[in-house]
Amino acid sequence: MGTLDNLLLFLHSWLRWIILILLAVGIFNSLAKMQQPLSSVAKKMNLWLMIAAHITLLIGIYQYFFGPKGFVFFRTMGAATVMKDPALRFWAVEHITGMIIAIVLITLTKGVAKKDIAPSKKNKKLLLFYILALIIILASIPWPGRFGDVPLFRGV
Ligand code: HEM
Numbered sequence: 001m002g003t004l005d006n007l008l009l010f011l012h013s014w015l016r017w018i019i020l021i022l023l024a025v026g027i028f029n030s031l032a033k034m035q036q037p038l039s040s041v042a043k044k045m046n047l048w049l050m051i052a053a054h055i056t057l058l059i060g061i062y063q064y065f066f067g068p069k070g071f072v073f074f075r076t077m078g079a080a081t082v083m084k085d086p087a088l089r090f091w092a093v094e095h096i097t098g099m100i101i102a103i104v105l106i107t108l109t110k111g112v113a114k115k116d117i118a119p120s121k122k123n124k125k126l127l128l129f130y131i132l133a134l135i136i137i138l139a140s141i142p143w144p145g146r147f148g149d150v151p152l153f154r155g156v
Contacts, residue, residue: 011059016141020137023133026045033119035120036119042113049106073088073092098137101136112129
C-alpha cells in the first residue's frame with residue numbers, strides 16, 4: 001500500500017472519533033437546551049460534523065473502489081460468495097450502505113438547523129436525526145475483533 005493510501009486510511013479511521021464526538025455534543029446540546037435557539041457554537045459544531053462526515057465519505061468512496069476491502073470482493077469473488085461471508089459482506093455492502101444513510105441524516109441536520117421553526121421543535125428534530133445517525137454509525141464501524149484486527153486508534 002502506498003503512502004497516500006496509508007494517510008487516507010489514517011484519516012478515515014480518526015475522523016470516526018471526530019464524528020462520534022460531534023454527534024455526542026449535538027445530542028447533549030439539544031437535550032440540555034431544548035427550549036433555546038441554537039447557539040452560534042452549536043451551529044458551528046453542526047457544520048464541522050457535516051464537513052467531517054463528507055470528508056470521510058469521499059475518502060471512503062476512493063477506498064471502496066480502489067482499496068483492498070470493498071468492491072474488489074464483488075469483482076474477484078462474485079456476489080453469491082460475498083453475500084454468504086459475513087466479513088466480505090460487511091466491507092462490500094454493510095459498511096458503505098449504513099454509513100451513507102448516516103451521512104444523509106447528518107446532512108439533513110444542516111437544513112433543520114437553518115429552519116425557521118420553534119426551538120423545541122428544532123431541537124427534537126435534530127435529536128432524532130443525530131440519534132439515528134449515531135446508532136447506525138456505531139453499528140457500522142468495524143470495531144476491533146469484529147472483522148479481524150482493525151485498530152481503535154490507527155497509527156500512521
Ligand atoms: C460516518 C462515516 C464512516 C465512518 C465512521 C467510518 C469508519 C471506518 C473505520 C473505523 C474503518 C476502519 C479503518 C481502519 O482500518 O483503521 C473504515 C474502513 C473503511 N471504510 Fe469507512 N467509515 C465511514 C464511511 C465510509 C463510507 C461512506 C465508505 C464508502 C463509500 C467507507 C468505506 C470504507 C472502506 C472501503 C474501508 C476499508 C479501508 C481499507 O482497509 O482499505 N467508509 N471505516
